[in-house]
Amino acid sequence: MFSSLQSLLWTVSIYVKTIWSTFFAKIVWPVVTDAKPVGTEQRNEPNFSSPEDVLAQIKAIRDDHETARLLQHLIETDGAGNWPPQASHGDAWPTALRPYHNIYLELAPSFPAKEVSLDNEINSKRCLEYRTHMRKLLHDRIDLSAVKAILLAVEAGDESAFPADAYNGFFACIALSRHAFRWGTIPIVKFAQKEKFIDLPLELELPWPFLHRRFGITSQGGNLTSNIICNFDKEEQIVYEINCGMPEIIKSAEYHFAHMFPAMEKLALPIYYNMIQSIICFGRGQRDACLDFLKTISAHIRYPLKVYYDSLVESKIPRSVWMSYVQGFQAWGAGEIIDGVYVEFDAVSGNQLPFFHIVDAFLGLDPYLNEENRFRYIPLSQRELSASLRKHSFRDKAKLAGDFEIETEMEKILKQIRVFRVTHRKRARPYLSVPAPERMIMTAGKSALESITIPNIKAAIEFLDIGLVKRLKETV
Ligand code: HEM
The missing domain is CATH 1.20.58 (Methane Monooxygenase Hydroxylase; Chain G, domain 1)
Incomplete structure (x- = not known):
């Protein structure tokens, strides 16, 4: 009795969902987005091709939208024609x-x-x-x-x-x-x-x-x-x-740690392209094409994240060497007097990686870094791209309009970022716990920490953890 009632409810719910989806796509969507009638839209097929093709695809859409123009500008100026940036020495x-x-x-x-x-x-x-x-x-x-x-x-x-x-x-x-x-x-x-x-x-x-x-x-x-x-x-x-x-153990830890960042950006470029396409399609009312781009993003976002999962491991970056030989150099922890006040600067942190700024912005999350720190450490072209993506984020609009499918794909992307944040919090802790008696307690991103209120490593980790937990809670 119970199971047949359950299966009846299940069947009804599928019907309701299907009818709603059709009604939504044909009637509600065009009204909400002021779109052309469904079927007349031009389908932009998501495409994960070679890096050269992705660059060409981005260039081809540069005049279609502000976000596309800013990504193209980032590639051309800061990237020297590619992404991650090309550098010669x-x-x-x-x-x-x-x-x-x-x-x-x-x-x-x-x-x-x-x-x-x-x-x-x-x-x-x-x-x-x-x-x-x-x-x-x-x-x-x-x-x-x-x-x-x-x-x-x-x-x-x-x-x-x-x-x-x-x-x-x-x-x-x-x-x-x-x-x-x-x-x-x-x-x-x-x-x-x-x-x-x-x-x-x-x-x-x-x-x-x-x-x-x-x-x-x-x-x-x-x-x-x-x-x-x-x-x-x-x-x-x-x-x-x-x-x-x-x-070798130290040199290879230095390499694996640093290499993670450009490696993630390389895999992220096609994702940026798909994000921008989804924004363009959403704005044009091309709802099904928008959904396709989102599906591509949610399927591919695991690749840059996998670089982190596979690299920040003991066999590649041993805890015994990271703190003393890899991390310390990247801090700054000094400053200058500006307008009569001592201002201290930090330096490198994973929190400056464009990938997380861009994904957070696409999802409509507030930036992790406050404005002062964004101005200090994040190049202008990167900031402008994130700000534009945040301005054009359509997650809330789609949610308000009740588009389950778009909401679900967005949720899939968000979930993977949440998993990263949970993992990162767990993985960072043992690296930060290794004693380095030759120095005071410090991290690169937050420079000198040792003080009366932070007298030992345990207190420092608790202090840093507050920021990571807060960010995790904001990732909704
Ligand atoms: C042993 C290596 C690492 C340790 C101990 C560590 C530790 C930390 C700590 C303490 C914070 C919070 C303070 C701050 O914002 O600077 C933080 C933030 C962050 N880190 Fe790391 N980190 C490590 C490696 C990485 C790597 C390799 C990435 C990216 C590939 C990364 C990405 C981030 C991001 C995006 C944030 C901002 C918070 C967030 O978005 O959840 N970190 N990290």
Whole structure:
């Protein structure tokens, strides 16, 4: 009796759902979206093709919508014609800039400490020696007026001698040289952490405002785009290593950690294209085509996420080396007086990866980073794209209109981001728990944490966890 009633209810519910879907697609949808009659719409088939095809597809729709134009702009300017950004280093630059590249590489073997010391005197000596050496090489080999002339010419619009991929490589070189000078040695040590004002060489200060203006950022330190993404060559190898000459376990952890980020962006580009197509179709009332694009997104979003799941594992990034040898360098934890107030800057964090900004925006979620931090660490073209995607997010509209199918596909995308956030919270904890007695408690994204209120690692993890839990709760 019970089971036949249950099956009757089930059958009725299927009928109701089918009738509603048809009614919705033919009657409600065109009214809600002011669309052309169903059937007359042009179907844009989602397509997951080669990277070249995806680039061509994005270019082909650049005039169709603001989001498409901004993605194309991001690819052309910041990406140097591709995504993730292309970067070239050293020989690809104007002659006057090449010494920067050579100096980083020449000094790289003397940067890491083979044996970590807890002696403050030994550590400060190492750090200061490296700095003295770098300062001297920069002073002796860099012709500042020639550097300035090149950067001014590019800023005035002449990119002939310094194309975008070379500029990206230069961005990486200057940012990483600044970090190398700031820390003076890896693992980073308490002596350097305690310094809050860094007297950087003029050769590293002069190009920085040009790079700020070019990329639309404001931090003294680097960010994920400069330090990680633009630090890969076309063979996907790191150009400016932190752990040059160190044991393989450390070098490979450095590689796997950094490589995750461009690898995720590479797999994300077709997803960005499909997102924009879904927005275009929604706006045009092409509801079925919009749904197809969403289905493609929800099916493919697992690929960039899988890079994270497969890479942030003990066999590729051992906990024993991550904190001391991979992470510390990417922090900044120093600042300057601005309008009479001391302002401290952080540097690289996974929270700056475009992928999460873009997916969150597409889903209509508020940004994770506040405005101040977005301006400091996220290049302008990335910010503009996310802001536009958020403005055109149609999740709430589809929900309000009662479109179950669109809502379901959106929910599938959201669920995968939620799973990432649950996993990330769980995976981050053991990495953060590893003691690093040579330094004070710190993370790159949140720089120095040790204080009266955060006296130990446990308290630091609880503090950081608050942000991750909050974000998880917001992912609805
Ligand atoms: C051992 C490695 C990692 C640790 C210990 C770690 C730790 C943290 C911590 C403590 C936060 C919150 C504070 C902040 O915003 O900076 C955070 C945020 C975040 N991290 Fe990581 N992270 C790691 C690797 C990664 C990687 C590889 C990615 C991406 C590929 C990533 C993506 C994010 C994102 C997107 C956020 C912002 C919060 C959110 O969207 O849920 N992290 N991470």
